[in-house]
Amino acid sequence: MPQQPDTAVHEARIAGVAVDTRHWIAGRRVASADTFPDVSPIDGSTLARIARGGPTEAEAAVAAAKAAFPGWAATPRAERARILRAIADGVEKRLEELAIVETTDNGALLRSHRRGVMPRVARNFRFFAEWLLTLGHEDFTTHTGGPAAPGHTNHVSWDPAGPCVLITPWNAPLMLATWKVAPALAAGNTVILKPAEWSPLTASLLADIAAEAGLPPGVLNVVQGHGAEIGDDLTCHPDVRRISFTGSVATARRIAASAASNLTPLSLELGGKSPLLVFADADLELAVDLAVEQFDNAGQVCLAATRLLVEESIADEFTERFVAKASRLRQGDPREAATDIGPTIHPRQIERIDGFVRRAVAAGARVVFGGGSHARLGGLYYRPTLLTDVAQDSEVVQEEVFGPVLTLQTFVDEAEAIHLANDTRFGLAATVATGDHRRAERVTAELVAGTVWVNCFFVRDLRAPFGGSRLSGVGREGGTWSFDFYCDLKNRVMAPKGFHDHG
Numbered sequence: 001m002p003q004q005p006d007t008a009v010h011e012a013r014i015a016g017v018a019v020d021t022r023h024w025i026a027g028r029r030v031a032s033a034d035t036f037p038d039v040s041p042i043d044g045s046t047l048a049r050i051a052r053g054g055p056t057e058a059e060a061a062v063a064a065a066k067a068a069f070p071g072w073a074a075t076p077r078a079e080r081a082r083i084l085r086a087i088a089d090g091v092e093k094r095l096e097e098l099a100i101v102e103t104t105d106n107g108a109l110l111r112s113h114r115r116g117v118m119p120r121v122a123r124n125f126r127f128f129a130e131w132l133l134t135l136g137h138e139d140f141t142t143h144t145g146g147p148a149a150p151g152h153t154n155h156v157s158w159d160p161a162g163p164c165v166l167i168t169p170w171n172a173p174l175m176l177a178t179w180k181v182a183p184a185l186a187a188g189n190t191v192i193l194k195p196a197e198w199s200p201l202t203a204s205l206l207a208d209i210a211a212e213a214g215l216p217p218g219v220l221n222v223v224q225g226h227g228a229e230i231g232d233d234l235t236c237h238p239d240v241r242r243i244s245f246t247g248s249v250a251t252a253r254r255i256a257a258s259a260a261s262n263l264t265p266l267s268l269e270l271g272g273k274s275p276l277l278v279f280a281d282a283d284l285e286l287a288v289d290l291a292v293e294q295f296d297n298a299g300q301v302c303l304a305a306t307r308l309l310v311e312e313s314i315a316d317e318f319t320e321r322f323v324a325k326a327s328r329l330r331q332g333d334p335r336e337a338a339t340d341i342g343p344t345i346h347p348r349q350i351e352r353i354d355g356f357v358r359r360a361v362a363a364g365a366r367v368v369f370g371g372g373s374h375a376r377l378g379g380l381y382y383r384p385t386l387l388t389d390v391a392q393d394s395e396v397v398q399e400e401v402f403g404p405v406l407t408l409q410t411f412v413d414e415a416e417a418i419h420l421a422n423d424t425r426f427g428l429a430a431t432v433a434t435g436d437h438r439r440a441e442r443v444t445a446e447l448v449a450g451t452v453w454v455n456c457f458f459v460r461d462l463r464a465p466f467g468g469s470r471l472s473g474v475g476r477e478g479g480t481w482s483f484d485f486y487c488d489l490k491n492r493v494m495a496p497k498g499f500h501d502h503g
């Protein structure tokens with residue numbers, strides 16, 4: 001076990017909320033020899049110093065998860081579900097604290113955290129608790145397959161798999177973490193959660209909440225640190241039975257290579273370059289609303305429809321109305337109720353975003369509005385930006401910016417719209433605005449995307465499969481798909497003969 005200093009410096013105080021900045025391993029707080037700073041994107045202030053995990057902590061966390069696994073796997077489903085519900089209760093009880101800590105840590109809107117994100121965190125736990133209980137098992141009887149087979153019973157069960165490494169990004173830290181933690185725990189697995197180093201705090205609060213809810217020690221472990229320093233030791237570990245990762249394509253490649261050493265099953269939820277297709281027959285008001293919504297969370301949303309594809313005949317009117325509406329967005333402190341767009345997570349991300357915009361302009365793109373940081377708010381507040389005159393094969397159309405930057409292209413007919421929509425290496429999501437039901441059926445059938453929305457955006461039913469095609473990911477999570485991933489599926493085939501008893 002790593003060293004264990006006892007001082008109160010291992011704490012962040014965010015609006016009066018105490019957050020332990022150490023790891024949570026085997027039901028204990030564990031410090032590291034070194035720390036790293038956690039900076040708020042709201043004003044660049046240092047919030048805390050976070051335990052900087054490495055090989056020792058990775059080893060300790062996997063060992064804890066391995067030791068706790070048999071007990072948790074053997075815990076009756078109803079009891080596992082009860083504890084998950086108690087975690088959901090704890091999240092709801094501390095909703096305001098979680099919301100303010102998350103906003104301070106990652107800069108996303110406080111009102112979104114209060115109204116949408118943290119309630120969803122609780123829902124992730126409740127949903128998978130209930131789904132576990134309905135999942136049951138599947139039985140079917142073999143009727144064919146030769147003279148010996150008839151009457152054989154196939155009994156398919158979702159068995160716990162073992163320790164799971166869950167690695168998550170900073171754009172929706174607790175929501176994305178619990179989307180994995182909840183099904184992994186429900187399935188009877190133990191967890192090592194590694195939150196992103198730019199937003200480490202709410203994962204630590206989750207450890208507290210889970211412990212208060214009665215989750216046994218070692219079932220959920222939280223390790224902090226830089227992916228480059230602790231990642232490989234987690235993903236290469238032979239005792240790890242599943243790896244689920246949400247983040248960038250570059251990191252996913254690295255993780256997949258590590259996982260290859262033990263052939264550890266992987267679930268990857270990666271980036272996107274999703275389109276919003278606006279047909280001339282669409283409700284224009286609705287289409288404009290959907291387009292402006294893509295600036296939510298300052299564009300740091302994997303699913304964001306960052307490519308606006310608009311039918312040429314309405315492009316001028318659409319652009320005019322879009323600009324009018326987007327110009328009314330208020331950028332500022334994400335804790336204030338009136339703010340629509342907050343800051344970008346980190347100066348490095350701003351540089352990246354601005355680099356995309358500058359190179360696009362150099363290649364001939366026109367900045368319709370935005371471009372650059374907000375003059376008064378300063379460097380961390382990149383303005384919502386719209387670019388036109390962009391070529392389909394240009395960098396800004398093909399690569400994920402992960403900031404408040406949209407491009408607008410036009411098309412003349414359905415075939416061209418579909419071609420442009422599908423012509424990237426990604427396939428996470430797509431949104432279609434049309435007033436024609438048959439067109440909706442035709443176009444959605446052709447789009448390459450894990451999720452396609454029609455006349456709506458980000459409507460999430462947790463029973464549905466969620467994930468991406470192409471470079472947007474590997475596998476699907478959600479509902480039974482989550483259990484298919486987190487469990488070892490087993491088929492027991494029982495012959496109708498050979499037993500001494502018939503009971």
Ligand SMILES: NC(=O)c1ccc[n+]([C@@H]2O[C@H](COP(=O)([O-])OP(=O)(O)OC[C@H]3O[C@@H](n4cnc5c(N)ncnc54)[C@H](O)[C@@H]3O)[C@@H](O)[C@H]2O)c1
Nearest residue numbers: 168169170195196227228231232247248251269270271302
């Ligand atoms: N598809 C989805 O559901 C979804 C959701 C949100 C974000 N994303 C994507 O995430 C990206 C933004 O997040 P990010 O910049 O934090 O991604 P990132 O890949 O840089 O980091 C994600 C996580 O991976 C860790 N990591 C880094 N190197 C590692 C390594 N070698 N081994 C193990 N772990 C390592 C990081 O510490 C962090 O916790 C965007 O591409 C976005 O589209 C996808």
Ligand SMILES: O=C/C=C/C=C(\O)C(=O)O
Nearest residue numbers: 171179300301302303460
């Ligand atoms: O930024 C990405 C958001 C992803 C959303 C989900 O994973 C979800 O709603 O489950």
